[in-house]
Amino acid sequence: MVPSSQGPHVNTVDVLLGDRSYPIEITSDAADRFAETIIDQLGDLSHVLLIADESVDQAWGRPLAEKLAESATDRPIRVSATTVASGEPSKSVAEFERLLAWVLSEGGDRRSVIVAVGGGVIGDLAGFVAASFARGVRFVQIPTTLLAMVDSSVGGKTGINLPAAKNMVGAFWQPSLVLIDTAVLATLDDRSYLSGLAEVIKYGVIDDAEFFGYLESHAGDLVARDPESLRHAIGKSCQSKANVVGDDERETSGRRAILNYGHTFAHAIESTAGYGTFLHGEAVAIGMQMAARMAIDTGMCDRALWERQTRLIQACGLPTTWADAQPDAMLPVMMRDKKVAHGKLRFILPTRIGSVEMVGDVDESAVRDAIVKLKK
Amino acid sequence: MVPSSQGPHVNTVDVLLGDRSYPIEITSDAADRFAETIIDQLGDLSHVLLIADESVDQAWGRPLAEKLAESATDRPIRVSATTVASGEPSKSVAEFERLLAWVLSEGGDRRSVIVAVGGGVIGDLAGFVAASFARGVRFVQIPTTLLAMVDSSVGGKTGINLPAAKNMVGAFWQPSLVLIDTAVLATLDDRSYLSGLAEVIKYGVIDDAEFFGYLESHAGDLVARDPESLRHAIGKSCQSKANVVGDDERETSGRRAILNYGHTFAHAIESTAGYGTFLHGEAVAIGMQMAARMAIDTGMCDRALWERQTRLIQACGLPTTWADAQPDAMLPVMMRDKKVAHGKLRFILPTRIGSVEMVGDVDESAVRDAIVKLKK
Numbered sequence: 001m002v003p004s005s006q007g008p009h010v011n012t013v014d015v016l017l018g019d020r021s022y023p024i025e026i027t028s029d030a031a032d033r034f035a036e037t038i039i040d041q042l043g044d045l046s047h048v049l050l051i052a053d054e055s056v057d058q059a060w061g062r063p064l065a066e067k068l069a070e071s072a073t074d075r076p077i078r079v080s081a082t083t084v085a086s087g088e089p090s091k092s093v094a095e096f097e098r099l100l101a102w103v104l105s106e107g108g109d110r111r112s113v114i115v116a117v118g119g120g121v122i123g124d125l126a127g128f129v130a131a132s133f134a135r136g137v138r139f140v141q142i143p144t145t146l147l148a149m150v151d152s153s154v155g156g157k158t159g160i161n162l163p164a165a166k167n168m169v170g171a172f173w174q175p176s177l178v179l180i181d182t183a184v185l186a187t188l189d190d191r192s193y194l195s196g197l198a199e200v201i202k203y204g205v206i207d208d209a210e211f212f213g214y215l216e217s218h219a220g221d222l223v224a225r226d227p228e229s230l231r232h233a234i235g236k237s238c239q240s241k242a243n244v245v246g247d248d249e250r251e252t253s254g255r256r257a258i259l260n261y262g263h264t265f266a267h268a269i270e271s272t273a274g275y276g277t278f279l280h281g282e283a284v285a286i287g288m289q290m291a292a293r294m295a296i297d298t299g300m301c302d303r304a305l306w307e308r309q310t311r312l313i314q315a316c317g318l319p320t321t322w323a324d325a326q327p328d329a330m331l332p333v334m335m336r337d338k339k340v341a342h343g344k345l346r347f348i349l350p351t352r353i354g355s356v357e358m359v360g361d362v363d364e365s366a367v368r369d370a371i372v373k374l375k376k
Numbered sequence: 377m378v379p380s381s382q383g384p385h386v387n388t389v390d391v392l393l394g395d396r397s398y399p400i401e402i403t404s405d406a407a408d409r410f411a412e413t414i415i416d417q418l419g420d421l422s423h424v425l426l427i428a429d430e431s432v433d434q435a436w437g438r439p440l441a442e443k444l445a446e447s448a449t450d451r452p453i454r455v456s457a458t459t460v461a462s463g464e465p466s467k468s469v470a471e472f473e474r475l476l477a478w479v480l481s482e483g484g485d486r487r488s489v490i491v492a493v494g495g496g497v498i499g500d501l502a503g504f505v506a507a508s509f510a511r512g513v514r515f516v517q518i519p520t521t522l523l524a525m526v527d528s529s530v531g532g533k534t535g536i537n538l539p540a541a542k543n544m545v546g547a548f549w550q551p552s553l554v555l556i557d558t559a560v561l562a563t564l565d566d567r568s569y570l571s572g573l574a575e576v577i578k579y580g581v582i583d584d585a586e587f588f589g590y591l592e593s594h595a596g597d598l599v600a601r602d603p604e605s606l607r608h609a610i611g612k613s614c615q616s617k618a619n620v621v622g623d624d625e626r627e628t629s630g631r632r633a634i635l636n637y638g639h640t641f642a643h644a645i646e647s648t649a650g651y652g653t654f655l656h657g658e659a660v661a662i663g664m665q666m667a668a669r670m671a672i673d674t675g676m677c678d679r680a681l682w683e684r685q686t687r688l689i690q691a692c693g694l695p696t697t698w699a700d701a702q703p704d705a706m707l708p709v710m711m712r713d714k715k716v717a718h719g720k721l722r723f724i725l726p727t728r729i730g731s732v733e734m735v736g737d738v739d740e741s742a743v744r745d746a747i748v749k750l751k752k
Contacts, residue, residue: 093476097469100545101538132508135535135546136626159511162477169476170511171547250512 011235015242024178024238028227031181035067041177047078049103051126053118054083056144061117080106091125091160099129110134119145120152127158131173141175144184146196150237153178155245172250182230195281197316200233203240206261209354211236219315258356261348262288268330285318293370295349327371387611391618393625400554400614404603407557411443417553423454425479427502429494430459432520437493456482467501467536475505486510495521496528503534507549517551520560522572526613529554531621548626558606571657573692576609579616582637585730587612595691634732637724638664644706661694669746671725703747
């Protein structure tokens with residue numbers, strides 16, 4: 001991650017997946033160069049289909065569409081653009097079908113490239129459209145939330161929801177390129193922005209003790225959205241996720257499960273609190289606390305980990321407890337979690353900062369205890 | 377393809393695609409062993425979701441579902457079953473969504489296995505459901521038409537239609553196992569059955585001169601649906617397709633295009649005659665004649681090829697000409713074909729029996745001439 005000597009600072013993370021490898025380029029205030037980068041990196045670019053979240057379209061979608069259309073190349077690039085309503089309801093079969101019909105009506109073919117501009121919802125939806133149109137076309141991701149930058153931009157998970165379940169339909173489909181400009185984060189409200197830091201902290205706990213130390217000493221800079229600290233933190237987060245995904249692209253070996261640290265609790269928190277009460281990252285922060293609590297109680301790690309994690313989460317303006325937690329409501333949700341194997345609860349628990357283990361066959365009372373202790 | 381010394385004759389073709397390799401087992405009157413074979417070949421089988429064409433459900437779907445549910449293993453296999461209406465309209469987004477919701481409501485998870493019983497429509501639809509549910513579950517194909525046996529059972533193309541275009545949405549998703557019983561063909565009406573022979577003849581022309589000779593000497597047996605000849609012809613056809621697909625799994629190198637011999641004409645024939653006038657195989661037979669005609673006229677092959685192909689197609693009870701062909705109507709359809717690159721028509725043309733070449737930049741008048749000459 002060496003800044004280039006000319007032009008803006010660019011931190012690059014290479015996601016290594018054989019012939020599906022791709023780079024993530026992390027910059028600040030350099031989105032006006034994205035059109036150029038896309039043209040440079042993707043050969044044979046004749047038709048771009050830009051799908052933007054309506055909330056970022058004017059500031060980030062349209063300017064990119066215009067730059068792409070204006071680009072002086074031998075053959076002009078045809079640019080089609082559409083927007084999608086913000087929020088989870090857009091990840092529907094109906095919206096999937098609408099976008100596919102739109103790609104077709106715009107003359108899309110197997111050489112077309114889909115560019116997604118937005119957060120996780122847009123990336124998941126547009127990514128599944130890219131995976132499915134003509135049995136797969138190329139796909140560029142421009143994540144505009146911190147959560148999407150450090151989570152969904154790596155790993156190739158795309159998908160939509162069914163009325164009865166989230167993320168049960170989709171494909172593993174890797175992007176050809178991910179472009180990140182930290183300047184886009186300036187427009188996020190505080191709560192949404194800070195929520196993304198929970199996943200950043202997660203990478204420190206599960207994979208990288210040195211990075212955890214960096215976060216401890218730079219929490220103030222990150223809360224203040226300092227560009228240099230953000231580029232470093234986003235780059236390190238993407239690198240940690242890329243290492244895990246590179247070992248287990250299709251989630252078959254179990255390695256990829258470590259990314260779920262705090263998440264079995266978090267899904268139960270989001271579900272029992274009512275979707276919308278907590279942002280995903282807030283629930284993940286509390287969920288990591290519950291998981292660390294279980295790890296202490298079962299003697300897997302020492303109290304120092306718990307204390308450092310608590311302090312860092314607090315320094316990032318995120319919750320560490322949940323006064324209204326109801327174990328009787330949360331446990332049945334956790335038992336229905338798709339990561340439950342043959343009716344046994346499994347958890348990712350820390351052994352020390354930078355290292356976690358999967359623990360199967362966990363006693364229900366230990367889970368209950370951890371939830372109750374986090375009621376404050 | 378050596379018959380086993382015990383039990384029924386089984387011809388096996390191994391489709392070699394690295395960690396996505398799978399076997400095709402071709403038998404006669406042995407469908408009562410399919411449950412056993414599925415259990416043997418797929419480890420960790422706890423839940424089967426059987427999706428059958430309604431027209432073959434009673435004879436082939438339900439008996440298999442019952443056998444699977446009855447199978448004496450340590451842990452009983454849970455079997456869910458549903459049917460799909462026969463015909464192309466079932467390849468819709470609506471039916472895709474209905475099946476996904478059904479899989480979810482039946483408690484499907486990433487270890488579930490989808491079994492498709494039917495022709496190409498069911499295989500394409502159920503295969504895309506398998507590719508998309510939980511980002512991909514295992515999939516067994518039991519093709520019940522000759523066309524599905526020799527074409528869609530090899531290659532991993534799955535998909536559905538949009539109102540404005542066929543097969544524009546889908547995934548490459550390889551089955552884990554394909555099971556074929558030639559006895560199922562006994563219930564097909566003559567026209568549907570013979571239609572499948574067009575694709576069989578195609579493999580002889582594009583890939584295998586020896587097999588073409590076999591077809592010349594066994595056309596009568598095949599028309600009479602002789603089990604041994606059928607097993608041989610289906611096995612050889614699957615082997616030819618497997619060789620091509622093994623070189624070009626995702627249709628990127630161009631090699632897979634040779635499978636389209638006769639098909640650019642065929643699609644234009646089907647479209648201008650009105651869907652339903654010709655069965656797909658009938659249009660392919662006429663399309664191969666038009667392609668061979670072009671090859672003769674441009675000096676790419678000698679007249680003997682044309683004569684042998686004409687005689688074989690006739691011996692299989694398929695049409696070799698089309699009195700109502702309208703070049704003015706067919707050409708615009710061919711120009712819209714997704715295999716057209718940058719506005720240039722490309723054709724797969726034979727050089728000799730067993731060998732074809734892709735010819736780009738074809739003169740429109742040569743296409744027109746070939747169509748007119750086939751008006752008889």
